[in-house]
Amino acid sequence: MTTIYRAKRILTMNPARPQATHVAVRDGRILGAGSLDELKGWGDYTLDERFAGRILMPGLVEGHSHTMEGTFWRYAYVGYFDRTDPDGRVWPGVGSIDAVVERLKEAGAKLADAEAPIAGWSLDPIYFGGRRCTRHDLDRVSTTRAIGVLHASAHILNVNSRALELAGLLRRGVDHPGVPLGEDGLPTGELKGPEAMMPAGPHVGFDRDILACDELGLRYFARLCVRKGVTTAADLASLLPPDAVDMMQRVTGEADFPVRVVSLRRMLNLAPKDLIARAKELAEASSDRLRLGIVKIVVDGSIQGFSARLSWPGYFNGAPNGLWYVTPEELRAALALALEHGVQIHTHTNGDEATELVLDCMEEALARHPARDHRFTIQHGQLATAAQFRRMKALGMCVNLFPNHHFYWGDQHYSTTVGPERAERMNACATALANGVPLAIHSDAPVTPLGPLFTAWCAVNRLTASGRTLGSEERIGVGDALRTITLGAAYTLKLDQEIGSIECGKRADFAVLEDDPAEIGPGRLKDVRVWGTVQGGRVFPAPPAP
Amino acid sequence: MTGPLPVTVVGGYLGAGKTTLVNHLLRNAQGLRIAILVNDFGALAIDADLIEARSEDLISIAGGCICCSFGSDLMGALMKLAQRDPAPDHVLIETSGVAMPDVVARSAALIPAYAIDSVVVLADAETVRARAADRYMGDTITRQLDAADLVVLNRTDLVAAAELEALRRWMAREAPRARLIEAVRAEVPAEAMFGYSHPAVGSGTLASGAIRPAEDAAARYESASFLPDRPMDVEALARALARPECGLVRAKGVLCDADGLLKTLHLAGARFEVRPFPHAGAAATGIACIGLRGRFNRAAIEDALARAAAAAR
Numbered sequence: 100m101t102t103i104y105r106a107k108r109i110l111t112m113n114p115a116r117p118q119a120t121h122v123a124v125r126d127g128r129i130l131g132a133g134s135l136d137e138l139k140g141w142g143d144y145t146l147d148e149r150f151a152g153r154i155l156m157p158g159l160v161e162g163h164s165h166t167m168e169g170t171f172w173r174y175a176y177v178g179y180f181d182r183t184d185p186d187g188r189v190w191p192g193v194g195s196i197d198a199v200v201e202r203l204k205e206a207g208a209k210l211a212d213a214e215a216p217i218a219g220w221s222l223d224p225i226y227f228g229g230r231r232c233t234r235h236d237l238d239r240v241s242t243t244r245a246i247g248v249l250h251a252s253a254h255i256l257n258v259n260s261r262a263l264e265l266a267g268l269l270r271r272g273v274d275h276p277g278v279p280l281g282e283d284g285l286p287t288g289e290l291k292g293p294e295a296m297m298p299a300g301p302h303v304g305f306d307r308d309i310l311a312c313d314e315l316g317l318r319y320f321a322r323l324c325v326r327k328g329v330t331t332a333a334d335l336a337s338l339l340p341p342d343a344v345d346m347m348q349r350v351t352g353e354a355d356f357p358v359r360v361v362s363l364r365r366m367l368n369l370a371p372k373d374l375i376a377r378a379k380e381l382a383e384a385s386s387d388r389l390r391l392g393i394v395k396i397v398v399d400g401s402i403q404g405f406s407a408r409l410s411w412p413g414y415f416n417g418a419p420n421g422l423w424y425v426t427p428e429e430l431r432a433a434l435a436l437a438l439e440h441g442v443q444i445h446t447h448t449n450g451d452e453a454t455e456l457v458l459d460c461m462e463e464a465l466a467r468h469p470a471r472d473h474r475f476t477i478q479h480g481q482l483a484t485a486a487q488f489r490r491m492k493a494l495g496m497c498v499n500l501f502p503n504h505h506f507y508w509g510d511q512h513y514s515t516t517v518g519p520e521r522a523e524r525m526n527a528c529a530t531a532l533a534n535g536v537p538l539a540i541h542s543d544a545p546v547t548p549l550g551p552l553f554t555a556w557c558a559v560n561r562l563t564a565s566g567r568t569l570g571s572e573e574r575i576g577v578g579d580a581l582r583t584i585t586l587g588a589a590y591t592l593k594l595d596q597e598i599g600s601i602e603c604g605k606r607a608d609f610a611v612l613e614d615d616p617a618e619i620g621p622g623r624l625k626d627v628r629v630w631g632t633v634q635g636g637r638v639f640p641a642p643p644a645p
Numbered sequence: 646m647t648g649p650l651p652v653t654v655v656g657g658y659l660g661a662g663k664t665t666l667v668n669h670l671l672r673n674a675q676g677l678r679i680a681i682l683v684n685d686f687g688a689l690a691i692d693a694d695l696i697e698a699r700s701e702d703l704i705s706i707a708g709g710c711i712c713c714s715f716g717s718d719l720m721g722a723l724m725k726l727a728q729r730d731p732a733p734d735h736v737l738i739e740t741s742g743v744a745m746p747d748v749v750a751r752s753a754a755l756i757p758a759y760a761i762d763s764v765v766v767l768a769d770a771e772t773v774r775a776r777a778a779d780r781y782m783g784d785t786i787t788r789q790l791d792a793a794d795l796v797v798l799n800r801t802d803l804v805a806a807a808e809l810e811a812l813r814r815w816m817a818r819e820a821p822r823a824r825l826i827e828a829v830r831a832e833v834p835a836e837a838m839f840g841y842s843h844p845a846v847g848s849g850t851l852a853s854g855a856i857r858p859a860e861d862a863a864a865r866y867e868s869a870s871f872l873p874d875r876p877m878d879v880e881a882l883a884r885a886l887a888r889p890e891c892g893l894v895r896a897k898g899v900l901c902d903a904d905g906l907l908k909t910l911h912l913a914g915a916r917f918e919v920r921p922f923p924h925a926g927a928a929a930t931g932i933a934c935i936g937l938r939g940r941f942n943r944a945a946i947e948d949a950l951a952r953a954a955a956a957a958r
């Protein structure tokens with residue numbers, strides 16, 4: 100059974116045939132893109148006109164997100180910027196601590212149980228003029244309920260007095276770098292880092308492993324993907340225990356599940372040899388809509404949290420250098436074993452010193468186990484230098500940069516974390532492309548909102564929230580940006596033979612758009628309206644907001 | 646209600662001898678029920694002959710010790726461990742090569758069921774200086790050493806005497822707070838690691854001469870018990886005993902404070918803690934001290950005791 104879709108315009112990402120008006124689909128795959136006359140040759144068909152006034156692109160590929168974005172939407176959104184939930188409702192950003200308190204009160208009013216906790220997420224006090232949120236602020240919401248609000252970074256939790264009390268932390272003598280104390284000698288309510296957050300997390304409704312998604316979260320995540328034109332999303336990363344794999348297998352396998360999820364296994368709690376063995380086992384368990392077998396190694400922390408490892412001269416504000424999360428020995432061993440066994444590795448590095456370490460270890464690993472087309476990928480690589488991009492190219496590595504950072508924290512990077520010059524070269528997309536490094540760009544949702552077209556807008560314009568253009572030389576063109584959020588990301592996941600362009604033989608994955616991203620103008624790329632998606636030949640309209 | 650469970654964190658870079666140390670301690674636990682938390686069993690191999698039973702994340706060891714793997718969730722594992730019946734006498738957390746052991750210890754102490762006993766960092770005498778000069782890991786190694794209460798300088802048999810002397814000076818610069826223990830094959834007596842040789846001390850009933858170094862350690866360590874019969878300023882005593890001239894690695898005791906109440910004193914290198922005695926009723930008072938042979942200074946300890954008693958008057 101063949102369906103031919105007519106569209107206003109199809110941007111194929113196939114350089115031999117960049118545009119078309121029709122695409123023929125059979126068994127969830129593409130027979131071809133071209134004119135109706137050309138496609139008629141495939142035999143009997145049904146002509147589907149529903150996209151006649153719309154633009155088709157290859158289904159967008161999010162190369163670095165976390166499915167927990169879906170999980171977070173059951174909590175109250177208290178971010179500074181407007182954000183769309185999985186149902187399409189736009190939650191206005193909150194601009195002050197008072198507004199945060201109001202939003203949490205509204206959430207509490209909906210709860211029947213007077214002691215039920217309230218959880219919020221995406222707090223960003225950086226926009227509240229330097230004023231930190233304290234337990235006293237949240238006590239205004241309730242003193243009987245435990246309340247916890249996770250920061251946008253997901254690395255800090257603000258709680259109220261009741262939550263501190265339940266966690267056993269409302270006492271004098273607490274001595275921990277992640278638990279600041281007030282003048283009264285009691286914790287202020289800010290809990291920084293997973294260890295400090297842990298004793299309070301369960302009491303405010305955050306599960307033990309905040310980073311993992313559950314079944315409901317996965318379904319919410321999928322609905323967001325449809326709204327953003329995403330048909331394949333990488334989930335970086337969880338521990339993928341057998342029961343989580345079973346759940347993901349079952350949910351993604353449902354007939355109406357709209358996304359292909361590529362879930363990476365994080366190198367944590369396994370020695371390199373066990374890790375690589377587990378990755379091979381996971382690869383065997385892959386299905387069409389759940390791809391497993393890639394490994395993620397976290398090498399350092401984050402720049403805004405001052406836990407990224409920076410090369411000399413370090414942080415602009417003089418903060419001490421960040422933390423390593425893996426030893427060079429383990430990194431080297433894992434890379435070499437992975438090359439030997441054909442397992443792909445993605446490494447999280449933010450600071451340039453961490454990127455340098457990965458490049459050094461990769462060079463040694465490749466000397467021991469020469470491998471072609473390994474596509475090991477630097478994730479984030481935000482501070483990578485031009486010289487490092489040249490080394491990535493020489494070593495056959497890919498990079499997945501994080502241009503959304505410019506918009507959300509670019510002003511802080513300029514003034515505080517890395518200073519003007521390095522802020523301008525952060526996420527150097529143009530340098531990556533000029534050096535021929537295969538490039539993807541990402542949102543790291545829920546750290547910033549899922550939405551490849553927004554990410555493309557960030558890479559094309561490099562505007563900060565205050566309107567500064569952060570490094571105009573590193574802007575890339577719309578064409579490059581669109582290619583990067585489709586084929587580019589697919590390449591880093593070794594899926595470019597299946598997805599990323601609209602051409603004969605590939606999966607019938609399309610982003611269905613109301614506006615033409617190639618025509619709307621670089622400054623409005625983020626405003627392109629998404630109608631929905633087609634995934635594996637199945638049509639998923641994004642339902643209108645309630 | 647007994648006091649919080651003491652936690653010792655053992656840090657140090659790869660190859661410093663953490664696995665050897667853990668096996669040594671398990672073999673010489675002397676009746677202490679030690680719970681050892683490790684990142685993963687793959688990275689820390691328990692000697693097969695010590696293992697009584699094992700499941701995916703728990704190994705039972707002859708003599709009542711256990712070993713648990715905590716994976717990515719140390720805090721969860723600690724909370725679970727606190728519920729165990731019977732509770733262990735002492736918890737030992739083995740950290741990864743890049744972790745900051747003092748931060749791990751302070752994290753454990755966020756849970757009310759635990760109190761920090763000490764932060765112990767192992768260093769390989771042969772390689773520690775090269776590691777500390779490493780382009781990537783150097784500052785991590787020195788930060789770890791700087792955070793230690795006790796530094797176990799391991800494999801001292803593999804370096805020449807002159808080199809060892811230079812290493813001691815270097816260590817005094819890098820880890821000025823820490824007491825240095827030198828060891829071969831990570832053979833640190835349980836008394837030095839945990840501060841007592843018998844569980845009765847942990848529960849507060851101090852027998853005279855409670856710290857008695859095991860035979861093999863006698864050559865390296867010296868110890869003594871003191872049984873003062875007067876009240877004393879326990880906080881001041883602890884501060885004095887923590888000074889390098891006393892040469893103490895460990896001290897533990899129950900003493901009568903200036904206010905007439907019983908207090909426990911606990912010292913590991915430069916770290917000390919004074920807490921209210923957790924049991925009702927009277928108890929024998931006394932303090933047991935252990936230090937390295939040659940540095941253990943009985944006169945300085947006696948002086949500290951006399952001054953603390955004078956301060957209470």
Ligand SMILES: [Zn+2]
Nearest residue numbers: 163164335543
């Ligand atoms: Zn991420």
